[in-house]
Amino acid sequence: xxxxxLVARTGNEAMAEAMRQINPxxxxxxxxxxxxxxxxxxxxxxxxxxxxxxxxxxxxxxxxMSACVGASTAGARVMTGTSSQGLxxxxxxxxxxxxxxxxxxxxxxxxxxxxxxxxHCDHSDTMSVRDSGWIQIFSENSQExxxxxxxxxxxxxxxDVRLPVMVTTDGFxxxxxxxxxxLLEDKEVxxxxxPYKAAYSLLDVEKPITVGGLDFTDFYFEHRRQTAEAxxxxxxxxxxxxREFGEKFGRSYGFFEGYxxxxxxxxxxxxxxxxxxxxxxxxxxxxxxVKCGLLxxxxxxxxxxxxxxxxxxxxxAIAVMDRSDSLSTAGGPLFTDxxxxxxxxxxxxxxxxxxxxxxxxxxxxxxxxxxxxxxxRISGGGQVQETIQYLGVRE
Amino acid sequence: xTAHNFETSATNTWCPGCGNFPLLNAVKTVLKELSEGESPxxxxxxxxxxxxxxxxxxxDYLNINSFYSIHGRVLPVATGIKLANPDLEVxxxxxxxxxxxxxxxxxxxxxxxxxxxxxxxxxxxxxSLTTGQFSPTSPPGFPGRSTPAxxxxxxxxxxxxxxxxxxxxxxxxxxxxxxxxxxIIREAINHRGFALVxxxxxxxxxxxxxxxxxxxxxxxxxxxxxxYFQALQKIREWDYGASSGGEEQEKIPLGILYKKEAPTFGQxxxxxxxxxxxxxxxxxxxxxxxxLANNI
Numbered sequence: 001x002x003x004x005x006l007v008a009r010t011g012n013e014a015m016a017e018a019m020r021q022i023n024p025x026x027x028x029x030x031x032x033x034x035x036x037x038x039x040x041x042x043x044x045x046x047x048x049x050x051x052x053x054x055x056x057x058x059x060x061x062x063x064x065m066s067a068c069v070g071a072s073t074a075g076a077r078v079m080t081g082t083s084s085q086g087l088x089x090x091x092x093x094x095x096x097x098x099x100x101x102x103x104x105x106x107x108x109x110x111x112x113x114x115x116x117x118x119x120h121c122d123h124s125d126t127m128s129v130r131d132s133g134w135i136q137i138f139s140e141n142s143q144e145x146x147x148x149x150x151x152x153x154x155x156x157x158x159x160d161v162r163l164p165v166m167v168t169t170d171g172f173x174x175x176x177x178x179x180x181x182x183l184l185e186d187k188e189v190x191x192x193x194x195p196y197k198a199a200y201s202l203l204d205v206e207k208p209i210t211v212g213g214l215d216f217t218d219f220y221f222e223h224r225r226q227t228a229e230a231x232x233x234x235x236x237x238x239x240x241x242x243r244e245f246g247e248k249f250g251r252s253y254g255f256f257e258g259y260x261x262x263x264x265x266x267x268x269x270x271x272x273x274x275x276x277x278x279x280x281x282x283x284x285x286x287x288x289x290v291k292c293g294l295l296x297x298x299x300x301x302x303x304x305x306x307x308x309x310x311x312x313x314x315x316x317a318i319a320v321m322d323r324s325d326s327l328s329t330a331g332g333p334l335f336t337d338x339x340x341x342x343x344x345x346x347x348x349x350x351x352x353x354x355x356x357x358x359x360x361x362x363x364x365x366x367x368x369x370x371x372x373x374x375x376x377r378i379s380g381g382g383q384v385q386e387t388i389q390y391l392g393v394r395e
Numbered sequence: 396x397t398a399h400n401f402e403t404s405a406t407n408t409w410c411p412g413c414g415n416f417p418l419l420n421a422v423k424t425v426l427k428e429l430s431e432g433e434s435p436x437x438x439x440x441x442x443x444x445x446x447x448x449x450x451x452x453x454x455d456y457l458n459i460n461s462f463y464s465i466h467g468r469v470l471p472v473a474t475g476i477k478l479a480n481p482d483l484e485v486x487x488x489x490x491x492x493x494x495x496x497x498x499x500x501x502x503x504x505x506x507x508x509x510x511x512x513x514x515x516x517x518x519x520x521x522x523s524l525t526t527g528q529f530s531p532t533s534p535p536g537f538p539g540r541s542t543p544a545x546x547x548x549x550x551x552x553x554x555x556x557x558x559x560x561x562x563x564x565x566x567x568x569x570x571x572x573x574x575x576x577x578x579i580i581r582e583a584i585n586h587r588g589f590a591l592v593x594x595x596x597x598x599x600x601x602x603x604x605x606x607x608x609x610x611x612x613x614x615x616x617x618x619x620x621x622x623y624f625q626a627l628q629k630i631r632e633w634d635y636g637a638s639s640g641g642e643e644q645e646k647i648p649l650g651i652l653y654k655k656e657a658p659t660f661g662q663x664x665x666x667x668x669x670x671x672x673x674x675x676x677x678x679x680x681x682x683x684x685x686x687l688a689n690n691i
Contacts, residue, residue: 030497031525031541040528040540047544057541057548059531060467060497085465114465117447 004182011174014142014181015081015107015167016041018149020051021189024105025076025196028056028067033119034171035083035109042081061086065093065104072102073211075201077153079104083171084111087125091132097164098133098227100211101199103156104164106134107149110272110323111171112359120360121171123271124324126300127333133227135165135234136301138271143181144298145169147251150184153193154241160233162199170273170323172360184249192248231302238299255304256297258311260286264293266375267312269338270321271297274356274363281368292372297334305341312342315349316379319371323357331388350378356391367392399430399438405455414570414597414605415449415517419456421576422486422515425584426459429484442483444473446498448490449524449598450517467498470505473512474660480683481661482676484584487514492522495531495553502553506562506589508660513583513590516553519598520635527601534636537602550635557591558623558630558653564590565630565653569612570597571605575649582651588659595647608647615650626653 009017015038019027027046029039046055054071058064061082072078082090087108097104110126112118126136135155139145145167152165169175184192200209215223239254246252259275260282261267268278275296285292295311297304312318320339322332330336335353342348354371357363371391378384401423409415429436441459445451447466454463464472473487487494494502494516505512521539522528529539529546532553536545554565564586568576576594583590595612597605611633619625633647658666 029541031522031528033525036525036528043541044543047542057529057546059499117463117465 004184006180006182008178009142009146009181009183010037010176010178011139011142011145011169012037012109012176013041014146015149015169016045017183018146018189019079019107020045021184021186022077022079022105022150022153022193023051023190024053024079026054026056026068026071026078027080028058028064028071028078029080029082030058030061030064030086032061032083032086034111034175035081035086035107037175038081038107038109061089062093065090065097068104069093069097069100069102072097072104073100073200074203075198077157077196078102079106081107081109083109084113084119084125088113088128091129094129094132094134094164096212099223101162101227101230102164103162105149105152105156106164106166108166108168109171109175110168118359119171121173121273122323122358122360124358126166126168127324127326130301130333133163133231134301135161135163135231135238135299137165137167137299138297139167139169139174140273140275140296141174141181142169142177142179143251145174146181146183147245147249147253150189150192151241151245151253155234155237157193157196158234158237158241159199161230161237163227163230163234168272173273188249192245235302235304238302253298255299255307256295256311259294259296261293261295261311263291265291265316266318266372266379267293267295267315268319268321268368268371269295269297269312269334271300271323271334274321274323277363277365278368281365281372284365285369285372290372290376292375300334303337303341305337308338308341309345312338312349313345313347317350317375318352319375320351320353322353322355325355325358335388350384352378352384352386353388354391355388361392363391398427399458401426401438401458403456403458407456408452409449410600412599413449414519414594414599415453417570417573418515418517418576418594418596419453421573421580423457424577425581426457428581429584436484440483442476442485444469444476444485444487446489446493447524448493448517448522449519450488450490450493450596453488467493467496468501469494470498470501470514473514474505474508474510477510477512478661478664480679481511482679485512486584487512489514489516491516491518491520491532491553492530495551499531502557502591503560506557506560506591509561509563509588509657511588511659511661513580513586513592515580515583515592515594517596518553518593519596519602520550520604521598521602523598523601532635533602549637552630552634552637553593554591554630554652555627558627561589562591562653563588563655563657564651565626566590566592566651567647567649568592568594569608569649570594571609572612572649575614579651582654586654588655588657611645611647612649613646615648615652618650618652620651620654623653623655
């Protein structure tokens with residue numbers, strides 16, 4: 001097992017380092033705050049001859065993902081990085097990457113969407129493409145971002161999956177926050193991911209193929225069903241890869257991570273960097289005798305509904321924290337999925353939703369303690385007054 | 396009537412020495428003249444559209460109606476505003492990465508349609524807001540932060556492209572020559588049709604070309620901007636370093652390089668029956684009054 005000395009890395013640096021060690025065949029990207037640095041650092045590795053990658057600088061994110069799809073269908077191992085408007089400009093091609101079963105890995109830095117324009121963190125960008133057929137893995141910190149990037153390659157390229165994966169960090173909070181992390185040796189990374197073997201390649205003139213052919217009423221539905229099956233298969237692969245990563249390197253990963261959850265009566269469910277803040281709130285309230293816990297969801301797509309229901313069924317009250325708003329009036333995207341996952345439980349916990357931190361609005365330990373206090377009130381028999389609330393917004 | 400104040404209270408965050416300052420001042424001077432002349436343009440009839448990039452912050456620094464759009468999309472927004480109300484003076488501000496890169500197709504179509512708007516491109520030939528990557532007009536070998544071994548691409552000559560696309564006014568200015576910038580911008584705004592002003596705007600932080608330009612620029616003389624082939628020749632005289640890589644002692648012509656009268660998109664739409672039925676300014680005023688009467 002590798003236990004390395006700790007080094008200081010921002011989330012962007014950690015992701016770029018993982019990309020260097022993965023050494024993909026092709027990277028195509030366009031600059032956008034706060035993700036620019038990932039690919040920019042990588043471009044230096046290319047220039048310094050530290051990787052064998054063909055690095056393609058393009059004229060837009062739409063072109064970046066298009067180039068990635070082209071390279072992937074040619075048989076290359078492909079990576080890119082983006083954020084916010086860049087991700088949603090890619091949206092058309094994100095669906096195509098998934099539909100064509102291109103195992104591309106994308107480093108995505110979560111950032112708010114226009115309008116109004118804002119460069120700070122929320123999850124609106126990633127959530128907006130949650131149904132594109134991409135596997136979505138959230139990170140709490142630089143270490144997880146690094147580890148997730150390496151696992152993403154294995155997950156994406158597994159023959160039962162062959163789907164693209166986006167690994168996300170939270171804009172500026174993780175992307176630009178310096179943390180002590182442990183890196184693997186280059187060889188360890190290479191041994192873990194193994195060589196890429198394309199199922200088909202446009203470069204193989206002996207076995208010509210058509211990519212993106214017209215697919216009408218005859219087979220389109222079956223192909224979409226196959227993609228759904230691949231997403232289903234991804235669930236096992238994600239767990240297997242997370243377990244193997246832990247066995248080899250000492251840091252195991254699953255769909256989610258509970259913190260003082262087993263004996264808790266109330267809990268928060270959330271994604272990304274806010275988990276660190278929530279742990280402090282849990283510790284402080286536990287010291288005061290409150291039986292509270294936390295569930296940090298790591299894998300949002302595929303959505304581990306049954307596993308979440310199992311992990312949350314003993315709770316009396318849950319607050320789901322959404323760092324984006326679906327604007328559906330029925331709650332944020334995490335909330336609606338979690339609530340749906342709990343529907344078949346014979347006894348369902350009370351559940352509320354907080355939309356928080358949009359456009360980088362800070363979230364504090366006190367904010368989260370306030371939510372736990374509200375959950376305490378509800379679990380003690382109090383009525384849910386408002387199912388969906390906007391945390392700390394001026395109204 | 397008190398004179399309109401074009402200043403805003405926003406703190407300017409451009410780098411000290413940025414070529415955007417003289418450009419902003421030139422624009423302010425011209426707009427002030429326009430609003431105070433013999434047949435003044437009402438300040439409320441001035442609209443700017445900005446893209447994303449360092450230039451985009453101009454939306455905060457110029458006190459006129461503004462639409463801060465997204466990266467690359469200045470032209471569709473400006474076109475829509477002009478078509479909705481042809482009485483407005485619409486000025487688009489864009490960057491080179493913005494208008495010549497991600498939004499290039501919009502620029503070509505605005506020129507092709509001869510939409511009666513003015514576009515001022517802050518062409519610093521680098522992506523500055525994202526801290527120094529090569530742009531569509533960076534010279535070959537440019538050691539940008541995404542191309543440390545040098546850009547593998549040759550720059551495009553935006554003026555040549557837009558001449559071929561049907562633009563009816565093309566000019567080039569230099570941010571260190573404010574008087575000429577004012578003249579060009581004044582003419583561009585007064586031009587009826589699609590006007591593009593390519594300003595060689597010096598980015599002091601990521602690509603300081605002040606000295607390079609100062610040694611090479613000259614103002615065109617004995618040039619007939621109405622002659623397409625003369626214009627083409629002048630426009631091709633400098634190819635943004637595409638062939639020379641910027642090493643040679645090339646000369647960079649500045650001034651109005653092409654100017655031609657042609658029906659605007661609005662005129663064609665009206666003539667074809669597809670445009671606004673409110674043909675006169677008075678009709679449009681009445682229509683706007685009607686629309687505004689329904690506002691909250």
